Amino acid sequence: MKIIFLGAPGAGKGTQAEIVSKSLNIPTISTGDMIREALKTGTEMGKKAKAYMEAGDLVPDQVVIGIVKERLALDDCKNGYILDGFPRTIPQAEALDAMGADIDCVIDIEVKDEVIINRMSGRRVCEKCGKTYHTENNPSKIEGVCDACTGALIQRKDDHIDTVKKRLETYHKETEPLKGYYEAQGKLIEVEGKDGKGSIEATHALIMEALNNR
Ligand code: AP5
Ligand code: MG
Ligand code: ZN
Numbered sequence: 001m002k003i004i005f006l007g008a009p010g011a012g013k014g015t016q017a018e019i020v021s022k023s024l025n026i027p028t029i030s031t032g033d034m035i036r037e038a039l040k041t042g043t044e045m046g047k048k049a050k051a052y053m054e055a056g057d058l059v060p061d062q063v064v065i066g067i068v069k070e071r072l073a074l075d076d077c078k079n080g081y082i083l084d085g086f087p088r089t090i091p092q093a094e095a096l097d098a099m100g101a102d103i104d105c106v107i108d109i110e111v112k113d114e115v116i117i118n119r120m121s122g123r124r125v126c127e128k129c130g131k132t133y134h135t136e137n138n139p140s141k142i143e144g145v146c147d148a149c150t151g152a153l154i155q156r157k158d159d160h161i162d163t164v165k166k167r168l169e170t171y172h173k174e175t176e177p178l179k180g181y182y183e184a185q186g187k188l189i190e191v192e193g194k195d196g197k198g199s200i201e202a203t204h205a206l207i208m209e210a211l212n213n214r
Contacts, residue, residue: 001024001026001080001104001105001211002080002081002083002101002102002103002104003020003080003081003082003083003103003104003105003106003107003211004082004083004086004087004103004105004106004107004182005017005082005083005084005085005107005109006106006107006108006109006175006178006179006182007108007109007110007111008111008113008116008168008171008175009116009120009164009167009168009171010111010116010119010120010123010164011109011110011111011116011192012109012111012119012192012200012203013030013084013085013109014028014030014032014033014084014085014132015132015138015200016107016109016200016203016204016207017030017082017084018131018132019204020082020204020207020208020211021082023208024080024082025079026079026080026081026082027076027077027081027082028081028082028084029068029071029072029077029081029082029083029084029086030084030085030086031064031067031068031084031085031086031088032084032085033084033130034067034071035049035053035059035064035067036053036130039053045063045067048060048063049063053158054157054158054163055163055166056158056163056164056165056166056167056169056170057166057170058088058089058170058174061089061091061092061095064086064088064092065091065092065095068083068086068096069095069099072099072101080104083096083103087178088174088175088178089174089175089178090177090178090181093178093181093182103187104187104214105187105188105189105210105211105214106178106182106187106188106189107189107191107207107210107211108179108182108188108189108190108191109191109192109203110190110191110192111192113168116164116168117161117164117165119134119137120159120161120164121159121161121164122134122135122136122137123155123156123159124140124144124153124154124155125153125154125155125156126146126148126149126151126152126153126154127151127152127153127154128146128149128151128152129146129148129149129151131146131147131148131149133146133153137199137200138200140153189210189214191203191206191207191210192206
């Protein structure tokens, strides 16, 4: 199955993708994680992306489309995949269609902006493996230490309040129109509802139900 996870920054795309990936045994392709990795290793692409990312802006379409195209051509994508954070603009969605991706469904995780701001301030990520936690909603067993690899938990640079507000603005302007794009293709499924009250487990249950009822 080929699934897109759509939603505002901090809606829980990465958290849900990690769980669904395991249960369906398909890889998650997160453009955010790929760009952060490129930044860490200092590749040309990472250098180009740095300023955009840290300002809460989108990295130019051509850069992102290029890395996704390469990634989807790898063997492990043959039986399907989850796209987390891509596409994020209409031109990216059109490029994905032009690649012949033939997406099965688009799960839109709806969460209100106020809830997002709280989630982002409590988010911590493992410096080593990238696993995501939340200080209250999903804490690690030992504070500041990753359960999976014992790496140190840090705050993402773009999770500071001003950058989060900028990312939300970018989301509403550039990414939200994708809902209409995929609705017109009959692929859009909204989960969680506007109040964003769903816990990680409750949202996961809604996603699995939506996937099973397709
Ligand atoms: P990216 O890394 O994709 O960031 P994002 O889309 O802004 O989304 P996040 O990773 O912040 O949120 P998430 O939805 O994954 O939430 P999470 O599961 O962590 O992109 C970063 C940057 O890279 C962009 O700003 C851009 O510059 C660039 N970029 C990436 N892709 C691009 C593209 N295609 N085109 C152009 N530029 C691109 O959850 C958040 C927190 O909430 C966690 O702490 C979690 O534990 C907690 N939580 C999750 N679900 C729940 C719940 N149900 N209840 C309570 N807490 C919850
Ligand atoms: Mg994420
Ligand atoms: Zn780790």
